Amino acid sequence: MANHDASEPLAVQQSTRQAEQSQQLARQLQLPLVDETAAENFPYVLCYTEQGLAIAQTGRKAAGPVIVDFAGGGSEHRRQHGGGELIVKAVAGSKKNRATVLDATAGLGRDSFVLASRGYPVTLCERSPVVAAILRDGLTRAGYSEDNELLAIIERMQLQTMDAISYMRTLNEESAPDAIVIDPMFPVSKKSALVKKEMRAFHYVVGPDQDSAELLEQALATARHRVVVKRPKKAECLAGVKPNFSVAGKAIRFDIYSLRAYGK
Ligand SMILES: C[S@@+](CC[C@H](N)C(=O)[O-])C[C@H]1O[C@@H](n2cnc3c(N)ncnc32)[C@H](O)[C@@H]1O
Known part of the structure; x- marks a missing residue:
């Protein structure tokens, strides 16, 4: 487990x-x-x-605190100036109508925020109660914003504090999402000293995800159209299961498991 x-x-x-x-x-x-x-x-x-x-x-050499801030900093910049096109392309392909998305590994909600800011309704599953508390706090604060556009984005993000495998098992054909996104924690590399403060904090709080093969299997049995797995660019595909195709950026890659073409 x-x-x-x-x-x-x-x-x-x-x-x-x-x-x-x-x-x-x-x-x-x-x-x-x-x-x-x-x-x-x-x-x-x-x-x-x-x-x-x-x-x-804590301690004298402590990195800055990790919080979720959808109203400021990087989130605001991405919303105003674009970014995250790769994940949008991976999730939606050329689909014109908005796909419904399940982010099975919500974390700090960054990927979900990108998708929600492009109009996709996203259900976020986060099983670590600690990470979910930070994310819930970020969503709640953004919910008090006077920025109507931000409010609309936040309304498209629904957080479930639970294991995504259990959540997916509650879905039926009608409630299943079009696409499921998986971004598991991977083991800390030798370059861990260089890993960003968010990732170091994450690794401390949740550790590596050891059941991501099972998560992929359940996602493949649940999604209507596709499952998208986020990987470091040079990493093996998750659980050795080959995707239909991939889209890659500078450091990351999205592996796409296409189950049924959109529109079918
Ligand atoms: C690498 S982080 C995801 C970061 C996220 N994509 C973002 O944009 O902020 C992985 C997160 O997925 C969560 N997670 C892993 N397996 C899960 C599962 N089966 N159900 C729910 N959450 C899971 C972990 O607790 C961790 O917070």
Whole structure:
């Protein structure tokens, strides 16, 4: 079984401004609630910052906190100036009408946000309660935006805090999505020191996904039209299952398992 609860020691750091929320979160995630001094005993803590709920590294050389911010930074830039065309192409091909999408490995919701900002309704499954809490916080904050375009995007994103394999098993022919996207965690490479802070935090919290072969198998049995798997550009295809075709960018590749052409 995969390692999907906090696999390493983790705590919620008490925030003075959001004391009650911190307590609630610690209870909900069954994590210890610690003050700033005790937080130093944990390599990472969850804490409410002014920007939102974050996974924060502790210690003197700590990288900045990881939060989900759909209203600012990279998300806003992508929304205004494009980006993520590759995933849109991989998911939709030349389909004119919007495909419905299940993002089976939601993470911080970046891929889902790209798809939702292009008009695709996306169900996001995230099984790590910790990652899902950060993502839910980002969606909730974006939901208070006064930007109607952003609100419409967020409305297209529906989060399910559960295992995608179990979720897919609840679907029938009518409720099955057109496309399913899978972006599993892969083992940390030798270059791990260079891995971005998000990935290091992720690896700490969820560890590698050891059941992604089963996830692919269930996705292939569930999607109406296609399954799209995101891989590092030079990686083997997932579980050794060859895709029908791939589209590649500089560092990543999308493997496309085509089940039925769109329109059929
Ligand atoms: C590499 S991250 C995905 C990043 C994401 N594509 C993004 O754009 O932010 C993988 C995530 O998938 C989650 N995950 C892996 N297998 C899952 C499953 N069977 N069901 C739900 N979530 C899963 C992990 O907990 C982790 O948060």
